[in-house]
Amino acid sequence: MAIVERVFSGVQPTGNLHLGNYLGAIVNFVKLQETHNCIYCVVDMHAITQGADVWGGPAELARNTREVAAAFIAAGVDPKKHIVFNQSQVSGHAELTWIFNCVARVGWLSRMTQFKEKAGKDRENASVGLYDYPVLMAADILLYRATHVPVGEDQKQHLELARDIAQKFNNDFGDSIRGQGFNEGLFFPQPEPLITGPATRVMSLRDGTKKMSKSDSSDNSRINLTDDADTIAQKIRKAKTDPEPLPSEEKGLETRPEADNLVGIYAALSGRSKQQVLSEFGGGQFSSFKNALVELCVEKLSPIASEMKRLVADPGHVDAILVDGAERANAIAAETMKSTKDIVGFIRSR
Incomplete structure (x- = not known):
């Protein structure tokens, strides 16, 4: 054999x-x-x-x-x-x-x-x-x-x-x-x-030093695969960030866990590297980046949520x-x- x-x-x-x-x-x-x-x-x-x-x-x-x-x-x-x-x-x-x-x-x-x-x-x-x-x-x-x-x-x-x-x-x-x-x-x-x-390794939306987990008491810490578009948008816009603009180089994420997590999520969903994402959004404010992340998450996850709902039924x-x-x-x-x-x-x- x-x-x-x-x-x-x-x-x-x-x-x-x-x-x-x-x-x-x-x-x-x-x-x-x-x-x-x-x-x-x-x-x-x-x-x-x-x-x-x-x-x-x-x-x-x-x-x-x-x-x-x-x-x-x-x-x-x-x-x-x-x-x-x-x-x-x-x-x-x-x-x-x-x-x-x-x-x-x-x-x-x-x-x-x-x-x-x-x-x-x-x-x-x-x-x-x-x-x-x-x-x-x-x-x-x-x-x-x-x-x-x-x-x-x-x-x-x-x-x-x-x-x-x-x-x-x-x-x-x-x-x-x-x-x-x-x-x-x-x-x-x-x-x-x-x-x-x-x-x-995707981290919590409320604390970039902790892994995203279903056991977290706050539902806002994670995006569930069954969340609808409005819920996804609300969670991302409420996600913890810091007051600084996004860096233009990946090295700038090393001491910023929440920024690193959100950039990593965008990169993974879009099939790009973190550096490619920062080349587009670096220097900008989190509000604009979060809007783009909301659109991407909804685009990628909504069809999965709909099909899961159909299958589970x-x-x-x-x-x-x-x-x-x-x-x-x-x-x-x-x-x-x-x-x-x-x-x-x-x-x-x-």
């Missing part, structure tokens, strides 16, 4: 998809499908690692799962040419996670900064799933022997863990891997990160897409799991 170049990425169905999700992930999903074989997953198993008060309970999880799938499709992902599915429909994710739990080391997981951030001071009461979810993330990627993963800066550490697990598995079971016909002793690839675009159609995607994903996953079990020494039915 030769390694095929393949992209894998997933988005948690935690509700309230926003501009950060779109620019940091979904817009790149659309671009990558032009050049790669792509598998895009709604990672509903990751969503339940914290209490139901965080993920909203069963009805909310199902609704959010459909909303993320709808966002993929509304943004331009083609579920017929590529694979769109929800993680829990493919049992290989859980199976491979257990095997990787026995390969990964506690010290590796203890260094994961996101666990420390999410668990806070009450780590003893955090779920095992929250602690272990980087291993599940590694299994998500390697179940399809993916070679490339589009990730934001905050996920690079988890991708490094996936690479470490792949390498240790290949080393631990090298003789068995070669015995199964993989002559170089390489079964799992070491996936490479794909970090693209000028706005891979037809849950049966979305579910059919997810089931079809899961069947195609499972065909790949099953081959990986057969070889993995043979390599480890598990007896299985032939």
Whole structure:
């Protein structure tokens, strides 16, 4: 079973998809499908690692799962040419996670900064799933022997863990891997990160030092993918800025996080560099720039919001897409799991 170049990425169905999700992930999903074989997953198993008060309970999880799938499709992902599915429909994710739990080391997981951030001071009461979810993330990627993963800066550490697990598995079971016909002793690839675009990390509209997040108590801190044109305009015009004009050079953004964030958003939505944006708007006041940003955001996001609304109103159609995607994903996953079990020494039915 030769390694095929393949992209894998997933988005948690935690509700309230926003501009950060779109620019940091979904817009790149659309671009990558032009050049790669792509598998895009709604990672509903990751969503339940914290209490139901965080993920909203069963009805909310199902609704959010459909909303993320709808966002993929509304943004331009083609579920017929590529694979769109929800993680829990493919049992290989859980199976491979257990095997990787026995390969990964506690010290590796203890260094994961996101666990420390999410668990806070009450780590003893955090779920095992929250602690272990980087291993599940590694299994998500390697179940399809993916070679490339589009990730934001905050996920690079988890991708490094996936690479470490792949390498240790290949080393631990090298003789068995070669015995199964993989002559170089390489079964799992070491996936490479794909970090693209000028706005891979979109910050809050109220505080340019904090990441845009659905958990922020202020709805004005983010642009939701379901916001209408008037709401988008209001949020951008209220976005925090500083009293100085926009700089003409990118270096002038280094100590101005709010300006840097808005310029980055404009650049990403327009497919230009930050410097190109500043060449047009540098020296001008924020009011004029914000008006231009409003027009651009509405132009790019309104069609997505309309299509998402249409798709979410037809849950049966979305579910059919997810089931079809899961069947195609499972065909790949099953081959990986057969070889993995043979390599480890598990007896299985032939």
